[in-house]
Amino acid sequence: MQDRRHVLTPDALLMMDTIARTGSFAAAARELGKVPSALTYSVRQLEDALDVLLFDRRSRQARLTTAGEELLREGRLLLQQMAAVANRVQRVASGWEAELTIAVDKAMAPHAIFDLMEAFYALKPPTRLRMRSEVMTGTWEALTTGKADLAIGVPADRVVGSDMRQELIGEFKFIFAVAPHHPLAAEPGPLSPAEIARHRIIAVADTAQGLTPMTVGILPGQDVLTLPSMSAKLEAQLRGLGCGYLPEPMLRPYLDQGRLVHKPVTGPERLIRSFYAWRQPSAQPGLGLTWWLHQLASPTTRRALLERHEGLLL
Template sequence: MHHAITIDALRALDAIDKKGSFAAAAESLYKVPSALTYTIKKLEDDMGVALFDRSKQRASLTPAGQLVLEHGREILLATHRLAASVQQLESGWESELRIARDSIIPHSPIFTLINEFNKLEQNVDISLSVEVLGGGWDALHSRRTDIVIGATGELPKGLFETHHIGSVSFTFAVASHHPLASLDSVITAEQLAEYPSIVVSDTSQLLPVRDSGLFKSKQVIRVNSISSKLEAQLQGLGIGFLPHHIAEPFLDSGQLIVKECAIPRPAQDLYIAWHKDSDGKACQWFIEQLKQQDWGVK
């Protein structure tokens, strides 16, 4: 039992759960399926429990397997952090840097910076992700990212370093063929309630979630990004507020129509945020460069 749980066994368990099958997991780990099957079977024998229910066509985790996976992922994350910390201690450069942006932030400036960073010829992997609303703060809080761009809302006190990069204003816009497009008067709350609203869902996993542009409506249609919200409103599927810098090209083309709405949506300040203890050279390089970018919000 002392040697039952190994890092290889935990990696195998994690891969099987993520990939959905032993064969796909084995391929992702560059192993043959029989090797993965042996690793899991040995772990089950050593622990004296079944980790997978094999009574059906597709093996599924048992409650014991789920427990081992949950705690095992914490161990894998700690192992990764340890290896990264040792490498950073030696060179000052992290082995990986994770950058998250809110979906209202354009990705082009980040790609430009990565191109410049690569000229430094440092062996640093870069992972990019997208968060929505409170998801940025949540990603920092849970340490699934190192830097977040476009964090909004109330600033967590004392936990992170922040830099203000501007503010985003919102425009209530409807598709040119939407029934509200031809209305000349201010749209009232009662009129809003007659149509579906398009709402971007928060990506927070641990911290409390919030919805973007939520008001009383006939139906709430939740999407996972601001680009999906834009597309839904362009198709006339629903109504709602859009960041002005994102809606502007479609306002100019006439595909979207600005309407005055009785329920205002105030502008939001945007921040770059990072951990106070982030002292790696890659993180510091990106922070300084990100501060100087024009993020095109207004």
């Protein structure tokens, strides 16, 4: 008996598909450019190797058995997958990366990121996307350690080497806000650090592992609730679990609805500059990275990354 792996060839699967589609061995033989006896012999070899009957010999037509139907169904999937692999290999050879990893800071607007992914996939690229969700220094660390090819939302202008490039996305205005039922909501402003320090602050954990994590807005001795994302921080502040700073575009609808209250604080405005960065390859960058960099160069895209926070994903 032949090895089953050796008989399940693309030609054998195509033969099964053609017989089932045309409805007879004779018609399939004409389409495949073979004589009917050769086709019959090939089917018997396949049946012997698999130790099953693929066609009902009692029928004058090429009627599949249950086993034949299963082989046809799986065989068609395999043929599609092989065609897809061949297409991917061809396109990768033309300059597309096999995989592109993008680290996105959780302060970036999720709608804008999904819009970019949707537009990218509309190109039907062979490149697989891998998205990493990071916070503050962790976004930069993912790039510098080689875990990401592109970082979106690096929270500060970084000292870069000759192989690194960065461009400004824009500037976030962070404002201090609390729920209407939070004790600080009734305090006259502007709030001093001493007043804020008496209340729990909501913080987002920096995802950096090797680099020194950033700590923003936490006062000495202050109680802290640390959460994994900006959207979780927003939910906590909506529930009155604490106070804290959030990007103004993210807060805007909740301030308009009266679900959060903006409380002025003493001191200068808190403005955070956000960048995107990438490792500049020695050769021409792949077409996938080139496409993303082209989109990020657009003022419209940059504005959307800062502003489009409606319907946050928690």
